[in-house]
Amino acid sequence: MKRDATIAAVLFALVALLPLAGEAYWMRLGTIVLMYGVLAMSWNFIGGMAGYPSFAVAAFFGLGAYTGAVAQKFGLPMGLAWAGAGLVAMVFAVLLGIALLRLRGHYFAIASLVVAEVLRELVNAATELTGGGMGLNLPIPAMASVDAQARFFFYAMFGVAALTFAATLATTYSKLGFGLRCIQQNEAAADMLGVDTTFYKVSGFVLSGVFVGMAGAVYASWVYYIEPPDVFDVLFSVKAIVMVLLGGAGSVFGPLIGAALFLGLEELVWRNYLEVHTGVLGLMIVVLVLFLPKGLLSLSQRFGRWRPTG
Amino acid sequence: MLYLQILANGLVLGGLYACIASGFSLVWGVLNVINILHGSFIVLGGYLAYFAYVKAGVHPFLSILIAIPAFFAIGYALQRLMINRIIAAPVLLTLTLTFGLDLMLSNGMILAFTADFKKLVLEPPLGTIAFGEVVLPIDRLAAMVLALALTGMLYLILSRSRIGRAIVAVRMDREAAALMGVDVKRIYAATFGLGAVMAGASGPLLVMIFPISPLGGPAYLGKAFVICVLGGLGSVPGAMIGGLVLGVAESFGSLWFGPEHAITLSFSLLILMLLFRPHGLLGRKGYE
Amino acid sequence: MSALLELEGVTRRFGGLRAVSNVTLSVPMGEVAGLIGPNGAGKTTLVNVITGVHPASAGTVRFAGADITRLKPHQAARRGIARTFQIVQPFSGMTVLENVAAAAMFAGGAAYGDAANDEAMRHLRFVGLGEVANKSAASLTLAMRKRLEFAKGLAMRPKLLLLDEVNAGLSLSEVEAALELIRAIAARGVTVLIIEHLMKVVLSLCSRIVVLHHGELIAAGAPQAIIEDPRVIEAYLGRRYSRAQAGPNG
Numbered sequence: 001m002k003r004d005a006t007i008a009a010v011l012f013a014l015v016a017l018l019p020l021a022g023e024a025y026w027m028r029l030g031t032i033v034l035m036y037g038v039l040a041m042s043w044n045f046i047g048g049m050a051g052y053p054s055f056a057v058a059a060f061f062g063l064g065a066y067t068g069a070v071a072q073k074f075g076l077p078m079g080l081a082w083a084g085a086g087l088v089a090m091v092f093a094v095l096l097g098i099a100l101l102r103l104r105g106h107y108f109a110i111a112s113l114v115v116a117e118v119l120r121e122l123v124n125a126a127t128e129l130t131g132g133g134m135g136l137n138l139p140i141p142a143m144a145s146v147d148a149q150a151r152f153f154f155y156a157m158f159g160v161a162a163l164t165f166a167a168t169l170a171t172t173y174s175k176l177g178f179g180l181r182c183i184q185q186n187e188a189a190a191d192m193l194g195v196d197t198t199f200y201k202v203s204g205f206v207l208s209g210v211f212v213g214m215a216g217a218v219y220a221s222w223v224y225y226i227e228p229p230d231v232f233d234v235l236f237s238v239k240a241i242v243m244v245l246l247g248g249a250g251s252v253f254g255p256l257i258g259a260a261l262f263l264g265l266e267e268l269v270w271r272n273y274l275e276v277h278t279g280v281l282g283l284m285i286v287v288l289v290l291f292l293p294k295g296l297l298s299l300s301q302r303f304g305r306w307r308p309t310g
Numbered sequence: 311m312l313y314l315q316i317l318a319n320g321l322v323l324g325g326l327y328a329c330i331a332s333g334f335s336l337v338w339g340v341l342n343v344i345n346i347l348h349g350s351f352i353v354l355g356g357y358l359a360y361f362a363y364v365k366a367g368v369h370p371f372l373s374i375l376i377a378i379p380a381f382f383a384i385g386y387a388l389q390r391l392m393i394n395r396i397i398a399a400p401v402l403l404t405l406t407l408t409f410g411l412d413l414m415l416s417n418g419m420i421l422a423f424t425a426d427f428k429k430l431v432l433e434p435p436l437g438t439i440a441f442g443e444v445v446l447p448i449d450r451l452a453a454m455v456l457a458l459a460l461t462g463m464l465y466l467i468l469s470r471s472r473i474g475r476a477i478v479a480v481r482m483d484r485e486a487a488a489l490m491g492v493d494v495k496r497i498y499a500a501t502f503g504l505g506a507v508m509a510g511a512s513g514p515l516l517v518m519i520f521p522i523s524p525l526g527g528p529a530y531l532g533k534a535f536v537i538c539v540l541g542g543l544g545s546v547p548g549a550m551i552g553g554l555v556l557g558v559a560e561s562f563g564s565l566w567f568g569p570e571h572a573i574t575l576s577f578s579l580l581i582l583m584l585l586f587r588p589h590g591l592l593g594r595k596g597y598e
Numbered sequence: 599m600s601a602l603l604e605l606e607g608v609t610r611r612f613g614g615l616r617a618v619s620n621v622t623l624s625v626p627m628g629e630v631a632g633l634i635g636p637n638g639a640g641k642t643t644l645v646n647v648i649t650g651v652h653p654a655s656a657g658t659v660r661f662a663g664a665d666i667t668r669l670k671p672h673q674a675a676r677r678g679i680a681r682t683f684q685i686v687q688p689f690s691g692m693t694v695l696e697n698v699a700a701a702a703m704f705a706g707g708a709a710y711g712d713a714a715n716d717e718a719m720r721h722l723r724f725v726g727l728g729e730v731a732n733k734s735a736a737s738l739t740l741a742m743r744k745r746l747e748f749a750k751g752l753a754m755r756p757k758l759l760l761l762d763e764v765n766a767g768l769s770l771s772e773v774e775a776a777l778e779l780i781r782a783i784a785a786r787g788v789t790v791l792i793i794e795h796l797m798k799v800v801l802s803l804c805s806r807i808v809v810l811h812h813g814e815l816i817a818a819g820a821p822q823a824i825i826e827d828p829r830v831i832e833a834y835l836g837r838r839y840s841r842a843q844a845g846p847n848g
Contacts, residue, residue: 053402099585105401106344110535111584114577117532121574175703175710182700185689192649194675194705194754238409241402275421282413289407290395 001173004252008169012162019151027150031222033263034157038215039240040247040255041164046208047241048249049177050201051184052101053109055237059096059116060212061219062232064089066123068217069136069226078141082156082217089213090206097205101198113234120232135227138220153222160218164211165256171207172252180204181250235281242285246292316561318444322454324557326515329457330530331537332464332549333508339544340481340501343393344401346408348509348534349527350415351381355513356522357423360430370430370514371456377510385506389499397498412527419524427521430514453515460511464504465546477501481544532573536580601660602627602758602789603648608657610640610647610813617643619813620657625758625806630780630790632800632821635810636834641793642684644810645760649681650674662757675705680756682747684763690736697735698722698749705754721749725779741772748779752788759783761792765799777803797825809833 018030039057046054064085071081100111123130130136143149171177179200182190191197220226239262247258269280334348359373368376392411396403436448468474479487480497488494516522516530533556541552556576563575601624610618618640625631633641646652648659650671659667666674680701688697698718699708708714722728725745730738738746744764751759761780765773773796780803784790794800800807800821807824809817811833817824824830 047402053400053405103584106338106342106405107539107584109401109405110344111581114532114535114580118574118577118581121571121577125571125574178696178700178710179704181692182689182704185691186687188651188671189683189687189689190700190704191671192651192675192681193701193750194672195700196672238406241406245406276417278413279417279421282410282415282417285406285410285413286392289403289410290392 001169004169004172007253008165012158012165016155016158019154024147024150027154029263029267031150031154031157033260034154034161035215035219036239036243036259036263037161037256038157038164038211039236040243040259041161041168042208042210042212043237043240044168044208044244044249044255045171045180046201046204048244048251048255049171049180049184050204052201052204053105053112053241054205054208055109055113055234055241056096056115056205056209057212057237057240058232058234059112059119060089060093060209061216061236062116062119062123062228063092064213064216065220065226065231066130066136066216067213069138069220070129071217072138072221073136078156078221081221082160082214085217086210086214089216090210092213093206093209094202096209097202098198101201101205113237116232116234116237120228123228123232130228133228135225136220138224138226140224141221153218156218156222157215160211160214163214167207167211168252168255176200176203184250238285242288245288312565315444316565317558318441318446320558320561321554322446322450322557323561324554325454325461326457326512326519326553327533327537327557328550328553329461329508329512329515331534331541331553332461332546333505334531334534335538335541335543335545335549336464336468336477336508337502337505338538340477341389341393341397341498342401343397343404343502344408345502345505346405346412346531347388347415347527348505349529349531350412350419350524351385351506351509351527352513352516352530353522353524353527354415354419355381355510356430356517357419357428357513357524359514360428360517360522361423363430370432370518371452373514374456374460374511377514378507381506381510382503384510385503386499388506389502390495393502394495394498416524416527423524425524427523428517429521430517432518449518453518457512457515460508461546461550464508467504468546473497473500477504529573532580533576536576536583539580539583600627600663601625602662603791604660605644605648606658606660608644608647608659609655610643610652611655616813618647618810621810621813621815622657623808623815623818625789625791627757627789628784628787629806630784630792630804632804632807633791633793633810634795634797634800634807634824637795638812639810639833640813641810642762643813645681645762645791645793648674648760649679672704675754676707678755678757679760680705680751680754680758681760682744682751682762682764684766686740686743686747688735688738688743688746688750690734692735693732694722694727694735694738694746695719695731697746698753701750701753702755705756707755708753718749718753721752724752724782725749740767741769741775744768744772744776745779748783752783756788758789758791761790761794763793763795765794765796773799801825 019027043054043057046052067088068081068085071084072078076084096115100108103111124132126132141149143152179195182195183197183200187197216231243258243262244255246261248254273280330352334345337343337345355377359370362368362373363370393407396407432449438445438447439451468478476487476492476497477500479492480494484494537549537552537556540555541548559579560572560576564572567575603625605621605623608618608621609616621644635641643652647654650669650673654667658665661677661679666677695715695718698721699714702708702717703710703714708717719728719731722731725748727742727745727749735746764776768776777799780790792803804821807819807821808815809824809830816829816833817827
């Protein structure tokens with residue numbers, strides 16, 4: 001753990017220096033990479049460590065975004081709004097986790113996917129509070145300059161990413177992380193060995209939601225206008241999963257590496273071809289799943305218990 | 311009586327839903343693969359029928375006949391070449407793969423067909439027919455009948471034909487089936503092909519009734535999910551029941567809550583079912 | 599001697615089928631007891647009920663005086679009930695050491711890290727797997743996996759150890775080694791309930807035997823009495839054999 005922590009400290013220190021490079025483009029990209037880093041690391045708790053194929057990242061992100069936005073609409077300062085969003089995401093994750101984590105495999109995956117859809121519709125309908133389909137405007141933060149603003153949000157997202165990483169590190173090298181790995185290997189056996197599987201799974205699920213919620217709130221403040229389809233977008237969930245698959249599920253640095261790699265590729269290859277953007281994304285996903293050996297092979301072994309019976 | 315009309319509307323809708331769900335349920339039940347492409351296959355079938363009608367005057371009912379071999383070939387090839395490579399992989403990978411393929415397909419459709427909504431309007435329109443106080447549009451009724459016919463055909467294939475029996479055998483016990491000489495890889499491909507057929511062939515029917523767009527796949531997919539959970543996996547009668555229940559629920563839901571909440575309603579139904587009766591109303595155990 | 603495990607009227611139904619029917623038995627502390635019966639008699643189901651995998655449809659299970667009928671598996675594990683499985687499935691993605699450390703940590707109450715690892719090593723050496731501690735659990739042979747099961751069971755610091763067909767698939771010499779291990783475990787004060795179908799094992803190890811047939815308890819007592827009990831013979835070999843054994847007067 002010490003070694004990982006040292007590497008991380010150096011890495012994060014380097015990233016923190018990024019704004020000195022000056023250009024707004026890099027800061028914007030950096031903010032996005034950090035944001036997806038949070039999403040990927042968060043998914044890793046429930047999907048990589050515990051082995052439950054959650055598609056709920058989009059739900060937590062949207063929930064956090066709207067909670068933060070509505071809080072700010074009512075006058076709460078940004079920092080508090082972000083913390084509040086994290087809290088709300090946490091409570092939601094507990095309730096949702098207790099309900100959904102009894103399901104396995106496909107059923108769990110679908111249910112978690114559907115939650116985002118239902119939330120989106122609910123937010124759409126609550127026009128009074130959320131502006132519904134017309135979107136919600138947030139108070140534009142008063143900053144010295146555009147650059148200062150970009151720096152501010154870079155560091156805000158950096159903070160959330162650092163928190164998430166700290167949680168990843170702490171969990172991996174703890175009884176919780178070990179328990180989640182046991183659950184992933186064989187949940188029934190883990191139960192018989194004394195692991196309180198419900199408690200551990202819900203804990204993993206909560207970890208997968210709280211930081212995503214905060215990131216969503218920061219995102220909302222950053223772009224200061226959100227609409228339900230923007231923030232409850234299933235692609236958030238899918239990209240988070242793909243990034244972790246790319247970098248290596250269950251590992252400490254894997255999600256971050258995957259996020260950076262994926263977004264780097266996206267920037268270089270296809271972000272500029274808007275027409276085929278989703279198509280190329282799809283192609284990349286297909287290639288990854290079918291051909292990328294190491295990351296996926298080890299995943300296959302870990303998830304062994306889900307092979308179809310019979 | 312208003313309720314009778316709503317019920318009739320729901321049943322007609324339900325027949326169509328049963329058709330689109332039966333193929334999805336079959337693939338899920340036999341291959342343990344959730345085919346995210348299913349919705350987009352429906353849309354693709356709809357677009358092909360639309361353009362065949364508008365450009366060449368080909369009647370949508372005829373398009374169905376063309377769709378059958380075309381989609382079977384597409385589905386068979388897709389499964390054999392790609393999906394089969396990860397057939398034994400965990401849920402996460404198969405879901406992600408079909409998701410990626412779906413992104414490619416829907417992007418392709420946007421490029422080919424533009425993102426506009428299209429609806430096939432028959433010239434001359436078929437009008438309506440009355441059963442007592444209940445009035446139904448003939449095109450919907452015809453679509454329902456054809457949908458039921460397609461579903462019935464699938465049922466017959468599964469219960470009477472050799473390949474159908476082999477598919478059912480593989481669903482029950484893959485290893486035992488293999489030991490009895492069934493070529494499981496071919497059966498998987500054929501099953502996926504059949505699933506694609508059910509989707510692609512129902513496209514022409516649906517485009518007569520609802521406007522379609524290249525991004526409309528997920529909506530149909532969502533309905534197929536709900537129907538599978540309602541009716542249980544891998545069985546045509548289950549898809550039938552689930553389809554009818556959903557159709558009627560949506561119909562009454564539209565009446566009571568407004569049509570814009572139809573999706574929320576069906577998804578809430580889905581979550582409730584998953585929490586309390588994940589194996590469906592009939593209690594048939596499927597794969598997880 | 600007080601009873602460690604007491605079952606009273608325990609029944610377990612699956613739909614209409616009674617897998618276990620009205621079983622009442624007690625296992626005194628410190629004993630090695632055997633649970634035998636033909637295939638399908640409900641032995642594993644009974645163990646599942648005791649450990650909380652299946653809730654009892656009726657009856658009570660008491661452990662060290664406390665009612666544990668409604669406890670979940672992990673709770674039973676923490677109270678000191680450990681069990682091994684007939685079909686051995688270790689955590690194949692983890693090392694042998696990690697497998698045992700998990701048992702020590704979650705059921706045995708050892709602290710995460712060195713404490714659990716050290717204790718795990720002790721148990722591994724006890725069962726003779728010290729050399730392979732850092733190998734992947736998937737790489738072990740069947741006999742070694744069975745010993746790993748023992749090590750895990752011991753790491754749980756059990757008061758009661760339920761061994762479910764530990765000898766299935768083992769060669770004669772491997773069975774002998776397993777017997778030695780079980781005797782050593784019992785000598786440490788662990789109460790053992792062993793499900794077995796190899797009569798020689800049961801006869802050489804157990805001071806008490808309980809017989810299950812079609813989910814019902816048909817006989818209980820000392821080994822010698824059990825093997826001569828006509829009901830037991832009938833259960834295993836059929837009525838005609840039993841009658842034949844009894845001779846012209848039976």
